[in-house]
Amino acid sequence: MSPLSCSALYFSYDKKPLLTDIHLDFQAGQFVGLIGANGAGKTTLLQLLLGLIKQQSGKITLNDREIHSQKRREIAKQLAFVPQSIELPYAFTTQALVAMGRNPYLGPFELETMEDRELINSAMAETDILHLKDRFVNTLSGGEKQRVIIARALAQQAPTILLDEPIASLDICHQIETLQLIKSLTQNGKLAVTALHDLNLAAAYCDRLILIGRKTDQQGTTIVADGTPEQVLTHDNLTRYFSIQTDIIKTNSTISLANIKPFKPKQAG
Amino acid sequence: MLSNIRSIQSALLFLAVLFIGLSVLGILQGPADISLTAVAAILKQSLFAVSSSDIPNWQSSIILDVRLPRMIIALFAGASLALCGLVMQGMFRNPLASPSVLGVSSGASLGAVTAIYLGASLVSAWAIPLFAFIGAGISLSIVYRVASTRGQTNIATLLLSGVAMGALNVAATSLLLALSLSNWDVARMIIYWTMGGLDGRTWDHVLIILPIVVSGFVLLLFYSKQLDLLLLGEQHALSVGVDVRRTRRNLLIISTAMVGASVSVVGGIGFIGLVVPHILRLALGPSHRYLLPACLFGGAVTLLGADLFLNSFFAEQAIPLGVVTAALGAPFFLFLLIKQRFVLS
Numbered sequence: 289m290s291p292l293s294c295s296a297l298y299f300s301y302d303k304k305p306l307l308t309d310i311h312l313d314f315q316a317g318q319f320v321g322l323i324g325a326n327g328a329g330k331t332t333l334l335q336l337l338l339g340l341i342k343q344q345s346g347k348i349t350l351n352d353r354e355i356h357s358q359k360r361r362e363i364a365k366q367l368a369f370v371p372q373s374i375e376l377p378y379a380f381t382t383q384a385l386v387a388m389g390r391n392p393y394l395g396p397f398e399l400e401t402m403e404d405r406e407l408i409n410s411a412m413a414e415t416d417i418l419h420l421k422d423r424f425v426n427t428l429s430g431g432e433k434q435r436v437i438i439a440r441a442l443a444q445q446a447p448t449i450l451l452d453e454p455i456a457s458l459d460i461c462h463q464i465e466t467l468q469l470i471k472s473l474t475q476n477g478k479l480a481v482t483a484l485h486d487l488n489l490a491a492a493y494c495d496r497l498i499l500i501g502r503k504t505d506q507q508g509t510t511i512v513a514d515g516t517p518e519q520v521l522t523h524d525n526l527t528r529y530f531s532i533q534t535d536i537i538k539t540n541s542t543i544s545l546a547n548i549k550p551f552k553p554k555q556a557g
Numbered sequence: 558m559l560s561n562i563r564s565i566q567s568a569l570l571f572l573a574v575l576f577i578g579l580s581v582l583g584i585l586q587g588p589a590d591i592s593l594t595a596v597a598a599i600l601k602q603s604l605f606a607v608s609s610s611d612i613p614n615w616q617s618s619i620i621l622d623v624r625l626p627r628m629i630i631a632l633f634a635g636a637s638l639a640l641c642g643l644v645m646q647g648m649f650r651n652p653l654a655s656p657s658v659l660g661v662s663s664g665a666s667l668g669a670v671t672a673i674y675l676g677a678s679l680v681s682a683w684a685i686p687l688f689a690f691i692g693a694g695i696s697l698s699i700v701y702r703v704a705s706t707r708g709q710t711n712i713a714t715l716l717l718s719g720v721a722m723g724a725l726n727v728a729a730t731s732l733l734l735a736l737s738l739s740n741w742d743v744a745r746m747i748i749y750w751t752m753g754g755l756d757g758r759t760w761d762h763v764l765i766i767l768p769i770v771v772s773g774f775v776l777l778l779f780y781s782k783q784l785d786l787l788l789l790g791e792q793h794a795l796s797v798g799v800d801v802r803r804t805r806r807n808l809l810i811i812s813t814a815m816v817g818a819s820v821s822v823v824g825g826i827g828f829i830g831l832v833v834p835h836i837l838r839l840a841l842g843p844s845h846r847y848l849l850p851a852c853l854f855g856g857a858v859t860l861l862g863a864d865l866f867l868n869s870f871f872a873e874q875a876i877p878l879g880v881v882t883a884a885l886g887a888p889f890f891l892f893l894l895i896k897q898r899f900v901l902s
Contacts, residue, residue: 335792338795338796339795340791340792340795359800360795360798360799360800360801361798361800362798363798364796364797364798365798367796368796368797369792369795369796371790371792371793371796375790376789378788378789378843379842379843380785380842380843380844384844385789388785388786388789388793388797389797391782391786391797391798391799392797392798394782396778396779396780396781396782397778397779437793440797441796444797
């Protein structure tokens with residue numbers, strides 16, 4: 289049984305197709321990186337997988353059941369999401385915000401049990417925000433807010449976590465810590481699907497990369513490569529879909545990119 | 558801002574005490590002097606059917622038929638406006654959202670005037686609230702539809718479409734009034750209704766507003782956690798298990814019913830829906846578990862207080878209630894904003 293999969297997804301905002309013919313199947317324990325140039329549709333794909341927006345055709349299944357036929361509370365027990373934009377203008381305490389991750393398990397008037405509180409505390413400990421516990425979230429820095437939202441997703445105890453560029457607003461130390469945290473979660477059997485911009489970090493941490501790009505003869509974007517970092521980050525793919533030229537250095541089993549330069553295709557005629 | 562639970566609870570208690578205190582004052586205050594013991598005797602008499610002959614009939618009819626319904630209507634209309642403002646601010650994540658800004662109040666007015674114009678109000682006492690509810694519902698759903706694309710609500714578009722809808726509603730109301738001028742009976746009823754206020758309100762009006770506001774409040778309590786989550790945004794709410802579309806629709810229906818009920822009884826009283834929830838949020842923090850009861854008491858106290866103020870100091874002049882709520886609330890609101898700006902920077 290696969291925790292999350294989709295087949296033949298087609299989605300367009302207006303009449304112009306954005307994502308076409310997306311077939312994906314994820315396995316528990318995978319750390320999947322979603323890569324692609326700006327506007328390729330990484331965020332849109334994550335929102336589709338979450339069920340936030342609805343595809344025009346195709347099917348998304350969560351635990352082998354069509355996602356749009358399930359209740360949101362049930363979905364939230366299976367699938368947590370860390371959104372890209374994190375404006376938190378309201379004065380909730382950090383602890384109250386992390387506690388919202390327990391919402392799918394609690395009725396309208398139910399208070400958190402001891403067990404809930406332990407889960408909330410350990411989620412805050414794992415993301416290194418215990419010292420911010422009583423601070424108001426609107427006074428936190430961008431990176432701290434990001435970690436609060438990740439902690440909330442952890443408190444949700446869902447086997448699958450979708451993350452939309454979770455490290456975009458973090459400093460380098462917290463970037464690495466966050467990726468290590470996600471890695472350790474996947475090693476404990478969770479599935480993480482993460483949109484990432486930094487190809488080097490993606491190559492270093494992800495087990496599997498999915499490259500979204502536009503095939504030459506098509507209007508919408510689709511999956512153009514899917515596999516290990518080594519299979520996906522090839523000279524050909526990097527020039528075609530990211531417009532960069534780079535050296536690919538292989539050390540042990542991981543690859544890294546160095547000496548990255550923009551690649552300008554020669555104008556025809 | 559009060560952050561620990563004890564001080565939030567004592568603030569709530571303070572509002573509740575104020576609520577009870579003002580209610581007593583509301584019964585005692587008026588041109589005719591009726592003592593507290595006489596009021597107690599009258600209430601005892603009517604509640605337990607104990608006959609005590611030493612109370613003159615005119616006194617008991619002033620208390621039971623004039624002051625009591627007036628006070629109850631002031632309390633519940635104020636509570637309803639504040640609660641709707643709270644829900645709309647939370648649901649649309651905007652401190653400027655309120656029944657009057659989003660064109661909901663004017664939609665309710667248009668509905669009520671339509672009911673009078675068509676003669677439906679003569680058929681049943683429920684025609685005006687029903688039409689007001691429909692008018693408010695249509696206005697709000699149009700505003701909401703215009704501002705929402707792909708499940709995201711654009712705040713600037715929401716407010717602008719609210720303003721446009723409000724202008725359209727006001728124009729349509731004026732048109733109906735102009736058309737009805739040839740029939741003076743109808744025109745007089747419309748003019749009398751649009752003046753609003755609490756004068757001449759009876760138990761019929763209480764029966765309209767009381768059940769709707771009380772049941773609306775109880776229903777809203779079930780949504781306090783979802784309202785907290787919606788405050789953070791649609792994606793956040795959805796990802797922790799809130800069915801955003803359904804929750805929004807239900808909240809819109811509840812708040813529209815409450816606006817419809819209060820507008821059909823007291824007319825459009827602006828400002829309470831905007832300022833009371835805002836002040837309470839600044840004071841108590843954003844958690845709806847406390848804000849919902851606080852707005853119930855706060856809105857009630859504000860409208861009843863404004864009415865008492867008018868009756869005690871300006872009993873001779875017929876000053877509309879909305880003037881007082883705005884004149885007292887707006888400077889206080891500005892003061893809070895300035896104070897908050899200094900704290901933040």
